[in-house]
Structure formats: C-alpha cells, structure tokens
Amino acid sequence: MNQRQEEIRREDQRYRGRFRRMMLLSLAGGLVLGLSAVKLWGLDEESKVWFSTTVIPVLGCAVVWLCGGVQWIAGAVLRRKSVQSIENAQTLDDEGREAAQEAVEQPLNLLLSLCALSCTSAFTGMGLAVAGFRSEEAVMSGVSVGVAAVVGLWVFLAVMLHYQRWAINFIKEQNPEKRGSVYQTDFNKTWVESCDEAERAQIYRAGYAGYRAAVMTCLVLWVLSVMGIVAGLLSWTTVLFVGIIWIASQVGYIKSAAKQGKSGTSAY
C-alpha cells in the first residue's frame, strides 16, 4: 500500500465509527416508526376516513389562506421598508447611498424568498384541500372546502405576483444591468444571464444546497411513505411520486455534471 492509499484508509477509519452509529440509530428509528404504523393500521376505517376527508382538506385550505395573509402583510411591510431606505438615502453622498443600497438588499431578498416559500406552501395546501372532493359522506362540506382553497390559491397568486413584480422591478431600477420580466416564461434564465460572475457563483452554490436538501427530503419522505402505506393511510402512488422527484433531482445533477465534464470544467 503506498502513502496516498494509507491516507485514504485512515480517513475512512476516522469516520467509520460515526457512520455505524448513524446506521444503528436509523434502524432503531425505523423500528419505532414501523411499530407506530402497525398501531395506526389498527385504527378503525371511520377514523381514517374522517382524518383523510375532513382534517387534511380543512388544514390544506387554512394553509392557502394563511400564505395569502402572510404574503400580503409581510410584502407591504418589506416594501415600505425598502422604499423608505432608498428615499432617505437620496440626500446622502455616494458612500451613504451605497450603504443604503446594501441595507435594502436584506428586506428585498427576504421578500423574494417569502414569495417562493409561500408559493410552494399554498400549492401544497390546495392539493391537500381538494382531497375533500372525494368525501362521499360529507359531499357539500368537502366541495366547499375544496372551492375555498381554489379561490384562496388564486387570491394568493395575485398577491404574490404583485409583490414579486414590484421587488424585481425595484432591483432592476437600482441595478440597470439586470434583465428579465416576471411575465417571461424563461425569466430565471434571462435573469441569471444578466448576473455577473459573483452573483452567478452565489446562485449556483444556493442551487447545489437546494439539490442536497431535495435529496435528503426525498429519503425521509420515502421512509414516511412506506410507513404510511403499511398503516393504510397512503397509496402506492405516494412512493412513486417521491421516487420520481428523487430520480429527477439526481438526473438533473448528473446531466449538468456530465455537460461540464465535457466542456473541461470540473463539476467536483
């Protein structure tokens, strides 16, 4: 064994203990979840139906309207803060205006992050709410909840688009080199193309962090889906959809890495 192989062997040895402990913990956690799932499986059909067709849809509808409310209030507060900050800086010198522009980046980033996060939450909520449509025993209330969620989603999208468009156009006013309209279908591509090297590096780093979070979440969801199927609460389609998202994340990463490998830029 040469020196490099010896270094690699020692590095593996250093982390092997922690890895073994993690695997044992996961096994123990899986056993606990499995036993809980068997217990849930023992619930009567009426409870399961009530949970699926009443609790979940109402929760979903509530999430949609909550997202709309939070977006409206937070959007108004962050917009006022950003505009005031820039207006107050007009009387200052170059350094003062630059400091104000830097200070305003935080509320703007917060607003755009809120738009993205609340959008996915609202869509998820609506998806949960329409489960009420399937309730045969409480048809009217199930349909009402579903319709309320759909209306809530449209209201939310209008509010979110309003603030998203304002934030993007405000950023474009402060940074004339930025391009892209929120009404464009390939807005992200146009926006990234107008970013310089430092901004692109930040975006790509954030993208990689997002990919890692997606893969980890898929693993957890897979475990929960399997437990849900055993408990009779979920169908096989849940695991299928989780698998599709998992595979899509991996394929996207692999394709990009392979493309960069061909162009001579290392992806690792």
Added chain:
Amino acid sequence: MPLQNRLKEHRARLGLNQQEMGRRIGASRQTVSLIERGDYSPSVTLALKIAKVCGVRVEDVFQYEEEEP
C-alpha cells in the same frame, strides 16, 4: 481571506462610485462592494479588467498574503 485589495483606494482616486466602477468593469455594484470587503475573490479576467480601469498593474490592486499556519 489571503487576497487583500486596494480597490476602494483606487476607486476614490478616480472619483468613481461603486455603480460607475461596476459599469466600467462589467460587474454589478454588489460585486464591487463584495470585492472591496474581501468577501469575494474576482476571476483573473475580472481582476485584469479592474487593473486596466484603474490604470495600474494587477499587483497594485490585489495582494496575496499567505495565512499563518
């Protein structure tokens, strides 16, 4: 960060604000600010552009100092 820079000094000498400097080197105001704070190390291309706009050598704008172990 081992890369130090005197971009702010050169920018002040030229009488440019960050926005104007960014426009001349083809970068955003934020990137100029990040470079001045030492939070971002520019690529070779960008460093050369900065030196050209400042009218000095790259070494007069950026200095590499080894970090002590």
